[in-house]
Amino acid sequence: MNSILSLTGVSKSFDATEIIRSVDLDIIEGERHAIIGPNGAGKSTLYNLITGRYSVSQGSIRLRGRELAGLQPFEINRLGLARSFQVTNIFSNLTVFENIRCALLWSMQYRYSFWHLVRKQKQLNEESEQVLQQIGLGARKDMLAGVLTYAEQRSLELGITIAGGADVILLDEPVAGMSHTEADQSVELIKRISEGKTLVVVEHDMGVVFNLADRISVLVYGEIIATGVPEEIRNDIKVQEAYLGSLDEQDA
Amino acid sequence: MAKVRGLLVWIASLAVLLLLPGLFDSVLSLSILNQMGITIIFALSYNMLLGQGGMLSFGHAVYFGLGGFMAVHSLNYIEAEVFSLPVILLPLIGGLFGLLFAVFIGSFSTRRAGTVFAMISLGIGEMIAACSLIFVGFFGGEEGISGDRTMAPEFFGFDFAQDLEVYYLIAGWVFVATLLMYLFSQTPAGRIANAVRDNPERAEFIGYSQRMVRFISFCGAGFFAGVAGGLFAINYEILTEENLNAITSGNVLLMTYIGGTGVFVGPIVGAVLLTLLQTVLSNYTELWQLYVGLLFVATVMFMPAGLTGVLMIHTVAWKNGRLRQLILPYITVGVPAFVLLCAIVGLLEMLQFYRHGVVGEHEMTLFFVSVDTSSVWPWIVTLLIAATAGYLVKALTPRLLSAWASANAPLERAKT
Ligand SMILES: Nc1ncnc2c1ncn2[C@@H]1O[C@H](COP(=O)(O)OP(=O)(O)OP(=O)(O)O)[C@@H](O)[C@H]1O
Ligand SMILES: [Mg+2]
Numbered sequence: 001m002n003s004i005l006s007l008t009g010v011s012k013s014f015d016a017t018e019i020i021r022s023v024d025l026d027i028i029e030g031e032r033h034a035i036i037g038p039n040g041a042g043k044s045t046l047y048n049l050i051t052g053r054y055s056v057s058q059g060s061i062r063l064r065g066r067e068l069a070g071l072q073p074f075e076i077n078r079l080g081l082a083r084s085f086q087v088t089n090i091f092s093n094l095t096v097f098e099n100i101r102c103a104l105l106w107s108m109q110y111r112y113s114f115w116h117l118v119r120k121q122k123q124l125n126e127e128s129e130q131v132l133q134q135i136g137l138g139a140r141k142d143m144l145a146g147v148l149t150y151a152e153q154r155s156l157e158l159g160i161t162i163a164g165g166a167d168v169i170l171l172d173e174p175v176a177g178m179s180h181t182e183a184d185q186s187v188e189l190i191k192r193i194s195e196g197k198t199l200v201v202v203e204h205d206m207g208v209v210f211n212l213a214d215r216i217s218v219l220v221y222g223e224i225i226a227t228g229v230p231e232e233i234r235n236d237i238k239v240q241e242a243y244l245g246s247l248d249e250q251d252a
Numbered sequence: 253m254a255k256v257r258g259l260l261v262w263i264a265s266l267a268v269l270l271l272l273p274g275l276f277d278s279v280l281s282l283s284i285l286n287q288m289g290i291t292i293i294f295a296l297s298y299n300m301l302l303g304q305g306g307m308l309s310f311g312h313a314v315y316f317g318l319g320g321f322m323a324v325h326s327l328n329y330i331e332a333e334v335f336s337l338p339v340i341l342l343p344l345i346g347g348l349f350g351l352l353f354a355v356f357i358g359s360f361s362t363r364r365a366g367t368v369f370a371m372i373s374l375g376i377g378e379m380i381a382a383c384s385l386i387f388v389g390f391f392g393g394e395e396g397i398s399g400d401r402t403m404a405p406e407f408f409g410f411d412f413a414q415d416l417e418v419y420y421l422i423a424g425w426v427f428v429a430t431l432l433m434y435l436f437s438q439t440p441a442g443r444i445a446n447a448v449r450d451n452p453e454r455a456e457f458i459g460y461s462q463r464m465v466r467f468i469s470f471c472g473a474g475f476f477a478g479v480a481g482g483l484f485a486i487n488y489e490i491l492t493e494e495n496l497n498a499i500t501s502g503n504v505l506l507m508t509y510i511g512g513t514g515v516f517v518g519p520i521v522g523a524v525l526l527t528l529l530q531t532v533l534s535n536y537t538e539l540w541q542l543y544v545g546l547l548f549v550a551t552v553m554f555m556p557a558g559l560t561g562v563l564m565i566h567t568v569a570w571k572n573g574r575l576r577q578l579i580l581p582y583i584t585v586g587v588p589a590f591v592l593l594c595a596i597v598g599l600l601e602m603l604q605f606y607r608h609g610v611v612g613e614h615e616m617t618l619f620f621v622s623v624d625t626s627s628v629w630p631w632i633v634t635l636l637i638a639a640t641a642g643y644l645v646k647a648l649t650p651r652l653l654s655a656w657a658s659a660n661a662p663l664e665r666a667k668t
Contacts, residue, residue, distance in 0.1 A: 051457065073456040083457060091450040102447045106459030110440035112468055117438050164458060 317496020350478020512558025
């Protein structure tokens with residue numbers, strides 16, 4: 001099988017502490033891959049390394065065989081990799097519609113154009129509308145993103161991430177802090193938008209993880225201690241010792 | 253529908269620009285109008301940085317001044333027949349020179365916004381101001397550089413010897429520059445500048461280099477500041493160090509902020525208001541700069557969105573059809589607030605007169621009333637008025653606030 005995103009021997013230290021320790025991880029094209037692990041294990045840090053927010057101390061990260069080291073976040077994004085953030089990261093003083101439209105601009109080849117009027121770009125506006133409908137914020141279109149409710153902001157966060165049509169999508173705890181119904185809706189939405197794409201998702205909610213993931217990797221203290229299909233992870237002794245004591249309760 | 257309305261606004265603005273000299277045709281008012289026009293372009297260009305791009309610059313006058321100097325030099329070259337150019341295209345030279353310099357400075361100053369950007373802009377501003385006393389050939393030292401606009405080739409029979417002709421030249425540029433800056437804000441580069449202003453980091457994760465986005469806005473701002481500088485050169489026919497120093501940079505910051513950075517017309521309002529204060533108020537009181545400073549402080553403290561921002565926050569109440577509920581509370585707070593303001597102004601003016609007035613003169617006219625500043629009574633009375641008015645404002649404000657809350661209430665409910 002083709003791996004679309006592959007990490008080999010990736011390490012990251014902040015000062016003297018090594019937060020990510022020689023991680024090897026292959027994400028296969030088209031799969032939905034969950035990364036789980038206790039708080040502070042380094043999941044968000046791993047995302048920050050992949051997306052160019054932090055630079056790797058050691059090792060290599062390749063997207064479709066292309067080395068990402070040294071690339072800026074915007075360059076990596078242009079290669080078709082998008083991410084969402086654990087802490088909502090939106091454009092609070094822009095309208096909801098504008099948030100989505102901005103997220104579409106680069107992928108629709110507008111680049112830094114100052115000779116197109118956005119209002120006149122029919123396709124751009126239609127696609128923005130479509131994304132809004134998809135994430136269920138059609139009625140909030142003209143509101144400032146900053147005044148949305150928490151769950152709505154999480155949806156918008158997701159919308160900004162997927163709008164550009166990236167084919168590798170990294171989500172960081174997309175349903176954390178949501179009520180049960182909201183979380184269920186979000187999971188359905190994530191399934192829909194990740195169709196035909198490669199999805200990596202960091203999530204604490206085991207229900208969500210086992211519902212969503214084709215494969216799961218377990219990150220503990222900056223090391224991947226196991227990767228496999230959900231059944232394998234459930235039965236893995238190392239995982240159970242390190243982490244999953246609570247899994248059976250949650251799963252029941 | 254919205255499109256038609258937009259078009260109407262532009263047509264109306266054009267009509268106003270054309271008709272203004274008919275209403276205000278004295279020499280003084282024409283010169284005020286000309287100054288206003290130049291300032292409007294300058295302030296709008298500044299807002300491309302501050303309001304739209306989130307870059308706080310303390311040195312925007314550099315681009316204004318350099319553009320202006322280049323334009324005056326061009327006037328002299330035209331006079332010396334080095335090359336020929338109609339006067340109306342001179343602002344373009346100013347603009348291109350401003351742009352050139354902005355490309356150079358922006359290439360390193362736009363890496364980050366915030367404090368770093370602000371400090372660099374301050375440093376560059378100081379540096380250029382210092383240069384103006386060193387490179388005397390270009391900046392003309394203390395006297396500056398002067399030129400003569402009437403020496404340029406006539407443009408369809410206009411030689412721009414009269415202020416009215418200059419007015420129409422400036423008005424034309426105001427219209428075109430304003431339109432272009434507005435259109436820029438509606439392009440991908442302009443929209444994404446807002447996004448970078450709000451959240452530069454997130455913008456990088458949707459494919460945009462925050463640095464490049466800022467750089468483009470920065471260049472645009474430099475260009476239009478240069479255009480304003482070119483118009484200044486045409487209007488006053490002289491440029492000095494004052495036109496590019498920190499005071500001019502500070503002024504454009506003040507007026508943009510007071511007018512409001514969040515609305516496109518904000519800087520226009522600020523430029524008109526500040527030009528009026530500068531030209532009209534300065535005829536009545538020596539303390540006008542103090543009042544401008546107070547206005548700025550009050551804006552920062554009580555209405556950080558600026559004058560136009562204050563108007564804008566009423567749109568919710570207006571859409572809800574509840575604007576009327578606010579009229580009475582506004583009047584009940586507004587009247588004592590106005591009285592308080594007058595009393596403070598009165599005290600300041602009396603103090604100024606007392607300390608710096610002609611020796612032996614005690615009588616001054618304050619709000620059409622003759623006042624003897626050597627007597628203690630005017631002071632006591634004014635203080636009492638101020639105290640009473642202040643107390644009333646404080647006592648009545650809670651009512652205004654609750655009226656405000658109820659006028660905006662439906663939105664609060666709709667949110668949940
Ligand atoms: N920029 C940084 N500088 C120093 N230490 C950092 C930095 N970013 C993260 N860390 C440290 O790295 C460790 C892993 O953090 P990270 O946010 O990646 O964990 P996580 O697995 O995402 O946890 P959570 O489930 O709580 O989100 C933490 O101990 C954190 O303090
Ligand atoms: Mg995390």
